[in-house]
Amino acid sequence: MTTVHVIGAAGYAGAQLAALVDAHPHFTLGQVTARADAGKRIADVAPEYRIDAVLQEFDLDGVAAGDFAAVCYPHAEAAAVVSELVDRGVRVVDVSADHRLTDPAAYPQWYGFEHPRPDLLAEAVYGLPEINRQAIGSARIVANPGCYPTASLLALLPMKGRITDIVIDAKSGVSGAGKTPSPDVHYCSVADSVRAYKVLNHRHTPEIAQQMGADAVFTPHLVPVDRGLLASAYARFTGDAPTQAELTKAYVDFYDGHPFVEVVESPPGMHAVQHNNFAQVCPMVDQASGRLIAFGVIDNLMKGAAGQAVQNLNLMAGRPETEGLL
DSSP states (O other): OEEEEEESOSSHHHHHHHHHHHTOSSEEEEEEEOSTTTTSBHHHHOGGGOOOOBOBOOOGGGOOTTOEEEEOOOTTTHHHHHHHHHHTTOEEEEOSSTTTOSOTTHHHHHHSSOOSOHHHHHHOEEOOHHHHHHHHHHOSEEEOOOHHHHHHHHHHGGGTTSEEEEEEEEEEOGGGGOSSOOGGGSHHHHTTOOEEOSTTTOTTHHHHHHHHTSOEEEEEEEOSSSSOEEEEEEEEESSSOOOHHHHHHHHHHHTTTOTTEEEOSSOOOGGGTTTSSOEEEEEEEETTTTEEEEEEEEOTTTTTTHHHHHHHHHHHTTOOTTTTTO
């Protein structure tokens, strides 16, 4: 059995991750930590998971070389903890944004802080198994992708290098905003409404551009659902547009052997992926304009956060990629 510590287990993603680790046939749950909720059981803050483990303050002396950890702190707060863990010989999945961008200079611009460990930033492997499975397996630090980039990239990556003028319109459930209350996610603000936010400066924009090797216009929207995320992506082909059959084959071939990505023929909805680690993608050709229209849908707390973290932990531990997720 491999011990997995969940650092920051009181939030939506952290509690979901702790539940997946607790039910995993090979992992055993180590420390489950929180700050404001220390002393409570996970079942007290997330009763749907029925886990009696008690949340505690993070204790670095309670981890050991060879353990694994998933860090679910907010951005700018995870990097220091990840650094301490790695220096202890712990292999880490960082569920925050603190190791997703490769350029240290991007952090002051997009996240408002100077990255404390550029050496670890350079070492971190971007944790999208569909493109980095082998590197994830031997990594000390895996940067779990953001939920919006996961859905957007899965919709676009099979055409990387063949498209330009990328525009992404994405819509996420309210749990993607995290557990900390704010006026923007108050029930009265969200119910019966759809709203774009952080237009022109959303922090996931450079993450998407970095992985696509191309600039992208990205606009997120908040929709009045609990969990789920739909990315609708549009791009212009740089050469002749493929036929629909050619495009579909390219996607099926690209995702062959990747158990959690399903290529579907019709634009998918959130219900198909809620409460599981699957992603559905649907590529379509608009022959009149020579453009790609591609849809990607995920559960923002599963394939967009906790489920993908367990998928990465499985690869790091040499376990079957689907273990504990099916």
